[in-house]
Amino acid sequence: MAREIPPAQPPPTDPEPARRPRVHCLLWRWRRNPLRRPSDRLQAWVTLTLALAVLITTPAAMFAAGDRAHRHYRSTAQHEALTRTQQSATLTHDAPRHPEPGSEEAKRARYPVPVRYTDPSGATRTGKTNVEPSLPAGTTVRIWTGADGKLTEPPLTAEQVRNHTMGWAMLAFLSVPLTGLAAHAATSRRIHRHNLGQWDTAWARTAPHWTTHS
Numbered sequence: 001m002a003r004e005i006p007p008a009q010p011p012p013t014d015p016e017p018a019r020r021p022r023v024h025c026l027l028w029r030w031r032r033n034p035l036r037r038p039s040d041r042l043q044a045w046v047t048l049t050l051a052l053a054v055l056i057t058t059p060a061a062m063f064a065a066g067d068r069a070h071r072h073y074r075s076t077a078q079h080e081a082l083t084r085t086q087q088s089a090t091l092t093h094d095a096p097r098h099p100e101p102g103s104e105e106a107k108r109a110r111y112p113v114p115v116r117y118t119d120p121s122g123a124t125r126t127g128k129t130n131v132e133p134s135l136p137a138g139t140t141v142r143i144w145t146g147a148d149g150k151l152t153e154p155p156l157t158a159e160q161v162r163n164h165t166m167g168w169a170m171l172a173f174l175s176v177p178l179t180g181l182a183a184h185a186a187t188s189r190r191i192h193r194h195n196l197g198q199w200d201t202a203w204a205r206t207a208p209h210w211t212t213h214s
Helices: 038-083 104-108 158-210
Strands: 085-091 111-118 124-131 140-145
Touching: 038 158, 111 140, 124 140
Parallel strands: none
Antiparallel strands: 085 111, 085 140, 111 124
């Protein structure tokens, strides 16, 4: 009489699961074990190298981008201040009325309106400039002209130079980690494909030994 098969027993429970160290799960590619492949160790080194590169490169890139941007925009502001002139012009048409007169939005709104002015050479010119709402024709406004006498924007202010500089610095701050993540994803994908290829090769060698003949 065959021995009776004992009923299956539930797996033993861990009395203190919360105290199980989890750092080993995160660093399993660094620990020696029979299941670790050379590609696993390679991926661990790639991850560490990219992480260190991002930590070191991000502040340097942020400073370099900010410094270069500050030099560029400060030089541009100085050049514009020397080559642009503020003068008077006369509106040739009424400025549009704002839908909500007296509101905060109306105070900030500006509309392009044709103006007539005299350039530095004494010639009369016309153009369009942004003015406050509801100004009647004939109103005198202040405009900026370039060295060629054409209407232009006012020179960059110190605040605008600072904002442009911070923008380029933040762009560098974000681009370096994103580049590191993209490099990590591309490397991991290539290593994964390599592992699948090795798996297919190993299975092709092993599968015939598992084949049974009736």
